[in-house]
Amino acid sequence: AQSVTQLGSHVSVSEGALVLLRCNYSSSVPPYLFWYVQYPNQGLQLLLKYTTGATLVKGINGFEAEFKKSETSFHLTKPSAHMSDAAEYFCAVGAGRGNQGGKLIFGQGTELSVKP
Amino acid sequence: GAVVSQHPSRVICKSGTSVKIECRSLDFQATTMFWYRQFPKQSLMLMATSNEGSKATYEQGVEKDKFLINHASLTLSTLTVTSAHPEDSSFYICSARPSYDTQYFGPGTRLTVL
Numbered sequence: 001a002q003s004v005t006q007l008g009s010h011v012s013v014s015e016g017a018l019v020l021l022r023c024n025y026s027s028s029v030p031p032y033l034f035w036y037v038q039y040p041n042q043g044l045q046l047l048l049k050y051t052t053g054a055t056l057v058k059g060i061n062g063f064e065a066e067f068k069k070s071e072t073s074f075h076l077t078k079p080s081a082h083m084s085d086a087a088e089y090f091c092a093v094g095a096g097r098g099n100q101g102g103k104l105i106f107g108q109g110t111e112l113s114v115k116p
Numbered sequence: 117g118a119v120v121s122q123h124p125s126r127v128i129c130k131s132g133t134s135v136k137i138e139c140r141s142l143d144f145q146a147t148t149m150f151w152y153r154q155f156p157k158q159s160l161m162l163m164a165t166s167n168e169g170s171k172a173t174y175e176q177g178v179e180k181d182k183f184l185i186n187h188a189s190l191t192l193s194t195l196t197v198t199s200a201h202p203e204d205s206s207f208y209i210c211s212a213r214p215s216y217d218t219q220y221f222g223p224g225t226r227l228t229v230l
Contacts, residue, residue: 043122044160
Protein backbone atom coordinates (compact mmCIF):
# COMPACT_ATOMS: atom_id res chain seq x y z
CA ALA A 1 0.00 0.00 0.00
CA GLN A 2 1.06 3.56 -0.59
CA SER A 3 0.38 6.77 1.26
CA VAL A 4 1.50 10.38 1.31
CA THR A 5 1.68 12.79 4.21
CA GLN A 6 2.14 16.50 3.71
CA LEU A 7 3.26 18.24 6.86
CA GLY A 8 1.40 21.48 7.33
CA SER A 9 -1.92 22.21 5.72
CA HIS A 10 -0.99 25.87 5.44
CA VAL A 11 2.37 27.55 4.97
CA SER A 12 2.89 31.29 4.88
CA VAL A 13 6.07 32.97 3.67
CA SER A 14 7.12 36.47 2.77
CA GLU A 15 7.83 37.41 -0.82
CA GLY A 16 11.47 36.60 -1.56
CA ALA A 17 11.77 34.07 1.24
CA LEU A 18 12.54 30.38 0.90
CA VAL A 19 9.62 28.09 0.22
CA LEU A 20 9.73 24.62 1.81
CA LEU A 21 6.78 22.27 1.51
CA ARG A 22 7.20 18.90 3.16
CA CYS A 23 6.14 15.53 1.83
CA ASN A 24 6.76 12.07 3.22
CA TYR A 25 5.65 8.93 1.51
CA SER A 26 5.17 5.26 2.20
CA SER A 27 5.54 2.69 -0.55
CA SER A 28 6.27 -1.01 -0.69
CA VAL A 29 7.66 -0.68 -4.22
CA PRO A 30 10.04 1.87 -5.76
CA PRO A 31 7.91 5.00 -5.95
CA TYR A 32 7.25 7.54 -8.60
CA LEU A 33 6.81 10.92 -6.87
CA PHE A 34 5.11 14.06 -8.09
CA TRP A 35 4.35 17.60 -7.06
CA TYR A 36 1.32 19.36 -8.52
CA VAL A 37 0.03 22.90 -8.08
CA GLN A 38 -3.64 23.87 -8.12
CA TYR A 39 -4.98 27.38 -8.46
CA PRO A 40 -8.55 28.12 -7.30
CA ASN A 41 -11.23 26.36 -9.32
CA GLN A 42 -8.70 24.88 -11.70
CA GLY A 43 -7.19 21.49 -12.39
CA LEU A 44 -3.72 20.39 -11.41
CA GLN A 45 -0.50 21.40 -13.11
CA LEU A 46 2.58 19.22 -12.88
CA LEU A 47 5.50 20.99 -11.22
CA LEU A 48 7.99 18.15 -11.28
CA LYS A 49 8.35 14.41 -10.97
CA TYR A 50 10.85 11.80 -9.86
CA THR A 51 10.86 8.39 -11.47
CA THR A 52 14.43 7.12 -11.56
CA GLY A 53 17.92 8.56 -11.81
CA ALA A 54 19.02 11.86 -10.34
CA THR A 55 17.45 12.41 -6.96
CA LEU A 56 17.40 16.20 -7.24
CA VAL A 57 14.64 17.12 -9.64
CA LYS A 58 14.12 20.56 -11.13
CA GLY A 59 10.70 21.66 -12.22
CA ILE A 60 8.88 24.64 -13.60
CA ASN A 61 8.71 28.10 -12.04
CA GLY A 62 11.97 27.63 -10.13
CA PHE A 63 10.80 24.76 -7.96
CA GLU A 64 12.86 21.71 -7.18
CA ALA A 65 12.55 18.63 -4.99
CA GLU A 66 14.94 16.02 -3.68
CA PHE A 67 14.11 12.34 -3.34
CA LYS A 68 15.60 10.98 -0.12
CA LYS A 69 14.96 7.28 0.13
CA SER A 70 16.46 6.95 3.61
CA GLU A 71 14.06 9.60 4.90
CA THR A 72 11.14 8.60 2.62
CA SER A 73 10.81 12.26 1.77
CA PHE A 74 10.28 14.39 -1.32
CA HIS A 75 10.22 17.97 -0.07
CA LEU A 76 9.53 20.84 -2.47
CA THR A 77 11.63 23.99 -2.35
CA LYS A 78 11.99 27.31 -4.09
CA PRO A 79 14.72 29.79 -3.13
CA SER A 80 12.63 32.92 -3.49
CA ALA A 81 8.84 33.08 -3.27
CA HIS A 82 6.78 35.18 -5.66
CA MET A 83 3.27 36.40 -5.09
CA SER A 84 2.17 34.24 -8.01
CA ASP A 85 3.26 31.11 -6.12
CA ALA A 86 0.27 31.39 -3.80
CA ALA A 87 -1.76 28.24 -4.48
CA GLU A 88 -2.51 24.73 -3.23
CA TYR A 89 0.27 22.20 -3.63
CA PHE A 90 -0.19 18.45 -3.73
CA CYS A 91 2.39 15.74 -3.37
CA ALA A 92 1.52 12.40 -4.95
CA VAL A 93 3.01 8.93 -5.13
CA GLY A 94 2.55 6.45 -7.94
CA ALA A 95 3.15 2.75 -7.82
CA GLY A 96 5.60 2.73 -10.66
CA ARG A 97 5.82 0.55 -13.69
CA GLY A 98 4.13 -2.81 -13.42
CA ASN A 99 2.02 -1.97 -10.42
CA GLN A 100 -1.53 -0.74 -10.10
CA GLY A 101 -1.70 0.82 -13.53
CA GLY A 102 -0.06 4.10 -12.63
CA LYS A 103 -2.62 5.26 -10.09
CA LEU A 104 -1.67 8.26 -8.01
CA ILE A 105 -2.26 8.67 -4.30
CA PHE A 106 -2.39 12.30 -3.22
CA GLY A 107 -1.44 13.97 0.01
CA GLN A 108 -3.81 16.26 1.82
CA GLY A 109 -2.44 19.37 0.17
CA THR A 110 -0.61 22.42 1.48
CA GLU A 111 -1.92 25.89 0.92
CA LEU A 112 0.90 28.34 0.31
CA SER A 113 0.35 31.99 1.10
CA VAL A 114 2.86 34.65 0.09
CA LYS A 115 2.91 37.93 1.98
CA PRO A 116 4.10 41.14 0.33
CA GLY B 117 1.10 20.44 -25.81
CA ALA B 118 -0.47 17.93 -23.41
CA VAL B 119 -3.80 19.64 -22.98
CA VAL B 120 -6.78 17.98 -21.35
CA SER B 121 -10.18 19.61 -21.59
CA GLN B 122 -13.36 19.03 -19.63
CA HIS B 123 -16.88 19.98 -20.56
CA PRO B 124 -18.85 21.51 -19.04
CA SER B 125 -16.81 23.56 -16.61
CA ARG B 126 -19.85 24.18 -14.44
CA VAL B 127 -23.23 22.51 -14.28
CA ILE B 128 -26.24 23.01 -12.07
CA CYS B 129 -28.96 20.40 -12.15
CA LYS B 130 -32.04 19.34 -10.25
CA SER B 131 -32.03 16.38 -7.94
CA GLY B 132 -32.84 13.16 -9.75
CA THR B 133 -31.45 14.15 -13.12
CA SER B 134 -28.33 12.74 -14.80
CA VAL B 135 -25.30 14.74 -15.79
CA LYS B 136 -22.59 13.81 -18.28
CA ILE B 137 -19.06 15.21 -18.04
CA GLU B 138 -16.62 14.84 -20.92
CA CYS B 139 -12.86 14.57 -20.65
CA ARG B 140 -10.77 14.95 -23.80
CA SER B 141 -7.07 14.77 -24.47
CA LEU B 142 -6.60 17.34 -27.22
CA ASP B 143 -3.14 16.65 -28.56
CA PHE B 144 -2.25 13.15 -27.44
CA GLN B 145 -3.80 9.74 -27.11
CA ALA B 146 -4.47 8.16 -23.76
CA THR B 147 -5.38 4.55 -23.26
CA THR B 148 -5.96 5.33 -19.62
CA MET B 149 -7.83 8.19 -18.03
CA PHE B 150 -8.63 8.73 -14.37
CA TRP B 151 -11.58 10.38 -12.66
CA TYR B 152 -11.16 12.17 -9.34
CA ARG B 153 -13.49 13.92 -6.96
CA GLN B 154 -12.45 16.84 -4.82
CA PHE B 155 -14.41 18.36 -1.95
CA PRO B 156 -13.72 21.96 -0.89
CA LYS B 157 -10.36 22.41 0.77
CA GLN B 158 -9.62 18.72 0.44
CA SER B 159 -7.41 16.48 -1.62
CA LEU B 160 -8.27 14.53 -4.75
CA MET B 161 -9.88 11.16 -4.29
CA LEU B 162 -9.54 8.69 -7.13
CA MET B 163 -12.94 7.40 -8.20
CA ALA B 164 -12.10 5.15 -11.10
CA THR B 165 -9.64 4.22 -13.78
CA SER B 166 -10.99 4.38 -17.31
CA ASN B 167 -9.40 2.18 -19.95
CA GLU B 168 -10.18 2.53 -23.64
CA GLY B 169 -12.16 -0.40 -24.90
CA SER B 170 -12.77 -2.03 -21.55
CA LYS B 171 -14.77 -1.57 -18.39
CA ALA B 172 -13.68 1.01 -15.86
CA THR B 173 -12.10 -0.06 -12.61
CA TYR B 174 -13.75 1.60 -9.61
CA GLU B 175 -12.14 2.34 -6.28
CA GLN B 176 -13.57 0.82 -3.16
CA GLY B 177 -16.69 2.63 -2.01
CA VAL B 178 -17.52 4.21 -5.37
CA GLU B 179 -20.90 3.15 -6.76
CA LYS B 180 -20.33 2.03 -10.32
CA ASP B 181 -24.03 2.18 -11.13
CA LYS B 182 -24.18 5.77 -10.02
CA PHE B 183 -21.00 6.98 -11.68
CA LEU B 184 -21.00 5.52 -15.18
CA ILE B 185 -17.75 5.77 -17.07
CA ASN B 186 -17.31 5.22 -20.78
CA HIS B 187 -13.94 5.43 -22.51
CA ALA B 188 -15.17 5.62 -26.08
CA SER B 189 -11.91 6.43 -27.81
CA LEU B 190 -8.25 7.14 -27.16
CA THR B 191 -9.06 10.81 -26.62
CA LEU B 192 -12.44 10.78 -24.88
CA SER B 193 -13.78 9.52 -21.57
CA THR B 194 -17.14 10.43 -20.08
CA LEU B 195 -18.45 10.35 -16.53
CA THR B 196 -22.21 10.26 -16.08
CA VAL B 197 -23.60 10.97 -12.64
CA THR B 198 -26.96 9.21 -12.65
CA SER B 199 -29.90 10.32 -10.54
CA ALA B 200 -27.81 13.05 -8.98
CA HIS B 201 -28.48 14.18 -5.43
CA PRO B 202 -27.15 17.16 -3.45
CA GLU B 203 -24.47 14.99 -1.85
CA ASP B 204 -23.02 14.41 -5.32
CA SER B 205 -22.20 18.10 -5.59
CA SER B 206 -18.46 18.34 -5.93
CA PHE B 207 -15.53 19.26 -8.16
CA TYR B 208 -14.81 16.46 -10.61
CA ILE B 209 -11.39 16.31 -12.26
CA CYS B 210 -10.15 13.96 -14.93
CA SER B 211 -6.63 13.15 -15.98
CA ALA B 212 -5.18 11.47 -19.04
CA ARG B 213 -2.06 9.36 -19.15
CA PRO B 214 0.05 9.46 -22.33
CA SER B 215 2.86 7.49 -20.71
CA TYR B 216 3.21 5.38 -17.64
CA ASP B 217 4.80 8.04 -15.46
CA THR B 218 2.83 11.11 -16.52
CA GLN B 219 -0.72 12.32 -16.00
CA TYR B 220 -2.15 15.56 -17.32
CA PHE B 221 -5.17 16.98 -15.58
CA GLY B 222 -8.24 18.67 -16.92
CA PRO B 223 -9.49 21.99 -15.52
CA GLY B 224 -12.29 20.34 -13.57
CA THR B 225 -16.10 20.44 -13.59
CA ARG B 226 -18.05 22.00 -10.76
CA LEU B 227 -21.30 20.08 -10.24
CA THR B 228 -24.05 21.56 -8.12
CA VAL B 229 -27.16 19.52 -7.50
CA LEU B 230 -30.14 21.44 -6.17
